[in-house]
Amino acid sequence: MTDSLLHYCQTLRSDTFVHGFLPEWIQVRGPVIELTLPFYAETEARKLIATDDFLNAYTWHIHGKVEALPRKTDAKAVSSRNIIAVTSGKGGVGKSSVTVSLALALQASGARVGILDADIFGPSIPTMLGNKQAKPEFTEDKKMLPIERFGLQVNSLGYLTDEEDATVWRGPMASRALEQLCFDTRWHNLDYLLIDMPPGTGDIQLTLAQKLPVTGAVIVTTPQEVALADAQKGIAMFRKVGVPVFGLVENMSYYSCGACQHKDYIFGRDGGKNLAERHSIPLLGEWPLVTDMREHLDAGTPLVQSSPEHPVSQEIITTAERMAANAWQLSSPNAPND
Incomplete structure (x- = not known):
């Protein structure tokens, strides 16, 4: 039996x-x-x-019981079983909001999760988590302790600088600062560390992909052609440096009316689906553009944390769990091959 x-x-x-x-x-x-x-x-x-x-x-x-998946062996170690870069080919597609939402969804599922805000020129994670005034504490050996928020471990340049200051750094300086932010933070026994990467596919992104011990990447896009073209470059970049792409999240897939729930595909339709099929990567989710999501992020109380039963929160949880499963399926030596 x-x-x-x-x-x-x-x-x-x-x-x-x-x-x-x-x-x-x-x-x-x-x-x-x-x-x-x-x-x-x-x-x-x-x-x-x-x-x-x-x-x-x-x-x-x-x-x-999260399995530690293979990663670049020549990179420094970080106290996380898996490190996933959340990236986009261009700004404005909601990459940071997707990072926060995925992290909170994994945390709600029981995982130990951290966020590294590597979007150095526009660190928005502190705003979305509602703790812009928080400052990390330092250990005697000058390591930073991550900020605790909603059960997440978080660090961001936004916690270290005045929010009205502009970060004016050339590429090599920015890359070194982000490496330090990652390796000098005392992460504690994480299952997943999500890195909110800077948008684009330039020198900074390439350096981070090569020097951080990344397990894999998730690409964020919106459905319109201008975003898809840049997302395609992001897929190509990670493949060139040998980092697997665990899937694609299409954000702002359609506008959902709060009164009648009518769907309006204002940025086009099936762009993310077609891109994922063309490059043989999983489409993890298609998230709507809804007022509730924006209002909760602006208030520092992300929707998936404050209203887990909301239909959009349920879609986010499905996406996060699918991402974790696909990461295992694509990278684990214990996964079936067929």
């Missing part, structure tokens, strides 16, 4: 669990099934189980 049950669990599949629940993840104890995932995706796992009456009759205990 146990062998047949393990086999049956592999037949239950979704965009997050493309090979079902693998036998090595499962322990069966009578009416109880223990599911230990190598990434955090409990919400999506329970949705999948609920679609099957046979499996739904069992009591499921679901845990996450």
Whole structure:
């Protein structure tokens, strides 16, 4: 019975669990099934189980034990099992809001998550988290302790400079400052560190991709052609330096009217989907442009943290768990090859 049950669990599949629940993840104890995932995706796992009456009759205990995925071996170590660069080919596509939302969604799923705000010329993470006045503490060996906010570990140049000051640095100086921000922060036993990268594909982005111990990247775009062209350059850049692309998030896919929920595809339609298919990378999510999202970020209370049951928050959680699953599927030596 146990062998047949393990086999049956592999037949239950979704965009997050493309090979079902693998036998090595499962322990069966009578009416109880223990599911230990190598990434955090409990919400999506329970949705999948609920679609099957046979499996739904069992009591499921679901845990996450995040696997450390391969990364560049010649880069300095950081106390995080996985480091994911969130990047865009151009500014204005909502990369920072996507970074904050993904981090909070992973944290809500049970993961230990940090954010490194590497958008050095426009650090907006402190504003979105509502703690612009926070300052990091320093240890005796002059290492920075990350700021704690909503269960996240965070560091940003925005915590170290006056918010009205302009950062006027040439490329090499900016790159060195960001390396220091990453390696001189005392991150504590993270499962995922998300790096909010500067927009573009120039010298700074290339240096960071090569020198930081990045596990993989997520590309953020909007549906219109001008953004897609730059997102394509971002995909090419990471592939050239040997960093896997875990997927693409299409932000502002459509405007959703708060009164009638009518969808207006103001920036075009299916741009992200077509780009992902053309480059054989997963489309992780298509997020709408909604007033609630903007209002909560401006207030420093991100939607996924303050209103987790909001439909957009649920879409964000699905995207984050799909990202974690795809990272494992694409990079883990323990993932099925087919």
